[in-house]
Amino acid sequence: MTLAPLSPDTVTQYAERGSWSTSSDLQDRDFADAAVVPGPPAPEAPEVPTDLSAISTRELRILSNQLYRILDVDFPPFGVREDYEAVAEALEGRDARAAEQTESAKLREKFRDNTVSSRFELFHDGVMVGYVKYDMRAGRIRLLETVVGPTYGRSGLEPVLIRQALLSAHKRRLAPIPYCRHAQAFLAENPQFRALIPVG
Numbered sequence: 001m002t003l004a005p006l007s008p009d010t011v012t013q014y015a016e017r018g019s020w021s022t023s024s025d026l027q028d029r030d031f032a033d034a035a036v037v038p039g040p041p042a043p044e045a046p047e048v049p050t051d052l053s054a055i056s057t058r059e060l061r062i063l064s065n066q067l068y069r070i071l072d073v074d075f076p077p078f079g080v081r082e083d084y085e086a087v088a089e090a091l092e093g094r095d096a097r098a099a100e101q102t103e104s105a106k107l108r109e110k111f112r113d114n115t116v117s118s119r120f121e122l123f124h125d126g127v128m129v130g131y132v133k134y135d136m137r138a139g140r141i142r143l144l145e146t147v148v149g150p151t152y153g154r155s156g157l158e159p160v161l162i163r164q165a166l167l168s169a170h171k172r173r174l175a176p177i178p179y180c181r182h183a184q185a186f187l188a189e190n191p192q193f194r195a196l197i198p199v200g
Contacts, residue, residue: 045070048083052090060094063087100156111164120165122157130157132165132180140198141174146182162186163193170196 046066049055055063067084070076110123119131130148134141143165148157162183169176175198178184187194 045077045080045083048087052087057091057094060087060091064091111161111168113168120161120168122161122164124152129155130161132161132183134165136174139174140177141169142177143180143183146180158182159186159189163190166193166196 046063048063048067052060064084064087067080067087070080071084112121112123114121114131118135119133121128121131123129128149129152130146132143133145133147134143136142143162146158146161148155148161159182162180163186165183166176176183176196178187178197187197
């Protein structure tokens, strides 16, 4: 199908009906009056406290989401990126500590009293990771030494061992006496367990 070129008569007909816009029509229009549709307003940056340890993990997550939404624009406000990185780092630290506590909780479940060797032992995957050596006389149990294997030296298992040893002694109606420095440090940090220690 071929299109026939417009004849001068056809052009005149269209111009008379006002079907076409000419360049002079466009020059007469004022484009400044055209309505500008504003985009959605940019969200305001939330206040980020200087001490992030003072707020809860839930509040940190909400703050992280708010800051991330503000960063997801072409030109984020000054300082928002640094705030977001600080909040994200605080969240990662809390997640790591929670994972360590979960691991300690798993280890806590595998605790036993080895009466033959006179020690409370802690196992993980069938491997002993630490123990509390004790001596028992006349209804008293003396906590002599706390030992944690070199692989688990930084896992913070000493308090787990001491807590379980004190609770085990209490269940058996034995009076624990803390000779071990780890036991003494645990009692200093956890005064609620001092009631188990005999006076005098």
